[in-house]
Amino acid sequence: MTLRLHNFFRSSTSTRLRAALNLKGLAYDYVPYALRKGETRTPEFLRRNPQGLVPVLELEDGQHLTQSLAIIEWLDETHPQPALLPRDPGARARVRALSYMIAMEIHPLNNLRVLMRVGEQFGADENAQKAWFTHWVNLGFDALEAELSQNPETGRFCCGDEPGMADICLYAQVWNNRRFDIPLDAWPTIARIYAACDALPAFSDAAPSRQPDAQ
Amino acid sequence: MTLRLHNFFRSSTSTRLRAALNLKGLAYDYVPYALRKGETRTPEFLRRNPQGLVPVLELEDGQHLTQSLAIIEWLDETHPQPALLPRDPGARARVRALSYMIAMEIHPLNNLRVLMRVGEQFGADENAQKAWFTHWVNLGFDALEAELSQNPETGRFCCGDEPGMADICLYAQVWNNRRFDIPLDAWPTIARIYAACDALPAFSDAAPSRQPDAQ
Numbered sequence: 054m055t056l057r058l059h060n061f062f063r064s065s066t067s068t069r070l071r072a073a074l075n076l077k078g079l080a081y082d083y084v085p086y087a088l089r090k091g092e093t094r095t096p097e098f099l100r101r102n103p104q105g106l107v108p109v110l111e112l113e114d115g116q117h118l119t120q121s122l123a124i125i126e127w128l129d130e131t132h133p134q135p136a137l138l139p140r141d142p143g144a145r146a147r148v149r150a151l152s153y154m155i156a157m158e159i160h161p162l163n164n165l166r167v168l169m170r171v172g173e174q175f176g177a178d179e180n181a182q183k184a185w186f187t188h189w190v191n192l193g194f195d196a197l198e199a200e201l202s203q204n205p206e207t208g209r210f211c212c213g214d215e216p217g218m219a220d221i222c223l224y225a226q227v228w229n230n231r232r233f234d235i236p237l238d239a240w241p242t243i244a245r246i247y248a249a250c251d252a253l254p255a256f257s258d259a260a261p262s263r264q265p266d267a268q
Numbered sequence: 269m270t271l272r273l274h275n276f277f278r279s280s281t282s283t284r285l286r287a288a289l290n291l292k293g294l295a296y297d298y299v300p301y302a303l304r305k306g307e308t309r310t311p312e313f314l315r316r317n318p319q320g321l322v323p324v325l326e327l328e329d330g331q332h333l334t335q336s337l338a339i340i341e342w343l344d345e346t347h348p349q350p351a352l353l354p355r356d357p358g359a360r361a362r363v364r365a366l367s368y369m370i371a372m373e374i375h376p377l378n379n380l381r382v383l384m385r386v387g388e389q390f391g392a393d394e395n396a397q398k399a400w401f402t403h404w405v406n407l408g409f410d411a412l413e414a415e416l417s418q419n420p421e422t423g424r425f426c427c428g429d430e431p432g433m434a435d436i437c438l439y440a441q442v443w444n445n446r447r448f449d450i451p452l453d454a455w456p457t458i459a460r461i462y463a464a465c466d467a468l469p470a471f472s473d474a475a476p477s478r479q480p481d482a483q
Contacts (some may be wrong), residue, residue: 124365149338161376
């Protein structure tokens with residue numbers, strides 16, 4: 054038995070994990086769940102993850118790991134090469150901070166369940182949901198662009214010339230932005246790093262459009 | 269010169285970092301910023317952190333670290349004792365996942381700038397803001413309670429009998445919930461772990477009410 058990835062093609066956190074597994078060269082079985090059909094709210098899925106969220110990585114011993122960045126850190130600790138985090142503590146802190154600028158400041162406000170909630174609670178239609186989504190992307194990407202463009206540690210990728218955890222988060226968020234056709238013109242460094250990622254099969258093979266459940 | 273913590277008494281992410289510094293036994297200078305007065309949007313502060321967010325930890329060499337969990341991981345790597353994460357990769361993944369169940373699934377939806385935004389964009393008054401806040405706490409704490417109560421690795425604290433990163437996130441979120449008087453009755457394991465934390469001066473000294481800028 055190999056690793057099993059319980060995920061959804063369009064989920065940004067699933068895209069992160071697919072890219073991380075590809076960068077590590079780890080094969081996995083792809084198990085899709087249709088979020089809008091409630092397939093992550095079934096008793097069977099909730100036994101895998103009481104949070105009712107994808108992705109979940111099922112290990113060969115039956116253990117289930119949850120939360121994409123916790124799984125990426127686990128992958129880096131158990132399969133060190135190629136590294137997704139640098140070795141120096143200061144550089145690690147920067148890569149984690151860049152990752153969290155997306156994973157804590159943008160993505161949690163913009164995923165499907167939040168868009169559904171602003172619809173339910175505030176009656177937000179598609180246009181209002183787009184305004185909400187765009188607001189958080191603009192705030193977050195403006196700050197990310199400032200950091201990346203000013204910091205000498207930025208190279209071809211977020212930290213030097215090898216891809217890592219922050220690039221994974223950046224790549225998945227740019228894909229997520231396509232839900233509302235947000236152009237990258239205002240953020241040239243982000244656009245450049247996205248293109249550098251997309252040129253690598255580990256990333257492009259992880260893209261939502263390439264997955265078996267893509268619609 | 270010692271460490272300088274740029275922070276705000278009520279900020280949940282600031283509470284996390286104060287508790288982590290206290291657990292590590294590290295002294296720091298407390299530099300307060302009034303968020304509602306825009307004191308983290310000044311050019312001087314934006315040079316410290318282009319994100320305009322607290323907390324920021326200023327190191328003795330002038331370097332500025334941002335994002336509370338990135339700083340906590342850095343503290344654990346540079347000052348290993350007492351450990352805030354366990355040694356085993358599987359246990360580390362669980363502690364990170366528990367931390368992110370709060371830091372990525374609850375807190376990003378409920379901090380001050382988001383409450384202000386639902387007011388601005390959707391006209392949400394105090395009651396509607398409370399409903400929004402409570403919705404995300406209920407979803408997140410229900411899942412957290414299920415995990416903590418069912419997992420044999422849970423002890424006096426989230427992972428065994430010593431406090432760590434997940435307890436720090438839990439403690440700060442319970443304090444954050446007080447903004448809207450959310451009782452803990454539905455989550456007995458969370459309530460028990462909160463009380464275990466609050467019995468330790470490292471946590472209780474980090475509480476919002478104990479800070480010099482508390483109002």
